[in-house]
Amino acid sequence: MNKIIPLLVIFFLSLYLLLVSIVATSHLDLQARAGESEFTEATLDTALGSAMPVINIPQYDLPESENRRRIPDYLKDIRTKISKDRTLKKYVNIFNANATQLSSLMDDQDIKLRPVYIALGNKKRHFDIYLGQLKANAHIKFSTLAKELSSKEKNGYYSQIVNAFNQTISSNTVYFNSAVTELENTSDQVKYFTNQKLYQLQSLSAYLSDSTTDVSDTAMFMIENITETGIKIPPVKDAPFEGDKSIKAIPDYDKNGYEWGWLGQISSWLIKPNSYDLILIVGMVGFGLFGAVISIFINKMQFDPNLSTFENTVNILIRGFAAAIVIFLATKGGIAILNTGSNKPNPYVLFTTCLVGAVFSQPVWDWAKDFIENAYKGKGKKE
Incomplete structure (x- = not known):
């Protein structure tokens, strides 16, 4: 043994x-x-370039909207009418408080919503830079190994690079599209709120101008409903690419069997x-x-x-x-x-x-x- x-x-x-x-x-x-590979740095550049996403981040234009600019004028007009009416004069302080609250609420919406647009726009610019670095890294890795790989291996690595690049673009494009949709929905809610307030103020101004009888109860009801609960502004979440600071999306080629x-x-x-x-x-x-x-x-x-x-x-x-x-x-x-x-x-x-x-x-x-x-x-x- x-x-x-x-x-x-x-x-x-x-x-x-x-x-x-x-x-x-x-x-x-x-x-x-094997002979020459059909894939070269030029074809890689074309493939990566054609995969670049089209992501449009909307511009923040809420303060420039016509309805929003008209609200301060109607508040001023209503305040003047209430002050001149002996019956409604006692509601001046209540109206002023509600008008101030409405203005503060609109300013708060602007303060919270504007940075969201700016942050999302900055993320898009950083993503463009990231994609540029990703493309450069892909070219470096592909060109470095091109002379060492057979035609079959080169074709396989080419596909790995393109697939990894497309996956990175896909996940981040989904993020940006979702973020833009959420932001536009929030903006629509704010615009709806603005239009609703403008309509209420227009109605109150017209009511005060046309009424010749005692309107204290109706006017009081309309004055008290000028303000409502504000719109919730969602924060901007981190994009997928922001968790990859070292540009690891392009895989290394394991040429060891x-x-x-x-x-x-x-x-x-x-x-x-x-x-x-x-x-x-x-x-x-x-x-x-x-x-x-x-x-x-x-x-x-x-x-x-x-x-x-x-x-x-x-x-x-x-x-x-x-x-x-x-x-x-x-x-x-x-x-x-x-x-x-x-x-x-x-x-x-x-x-x-x-x-x-x-x-x-x-x-x-x-x-x-x-x-x-x-x-x-x-x-x-x-x-």
């Missing part, structure tokens, strides 16, 4: 290494493959350096270990009873590593000599030869020995 445990550890380690090397190799192949799911996650440490040779070395180690363990069963090799378990395990590692390195160096060196262009060997061929070399390590060493001996014999004859 003690002899099997080290073999199992080496076996599962080799499985992990060969698995991540295959995933990393496939990822690099995906990056190197995301398309492989959990396999990509466990292989990300090998994918991230983006080094072809590193992947080959790790794969060579994995397949070398795997082959060394397999060789025990294929060649029916037994542990040396004169050695400890640790020493036997080390022997397996050395035999597998050494055979794999011989294959690796021979392959790389041969390609470098014969090829004046790229000297990158096919990783799958290299992994296969490393595996075979590790399994049949003794023939590999015999070949290496014969190669060196023949090389030196040839050199000696020339001299």
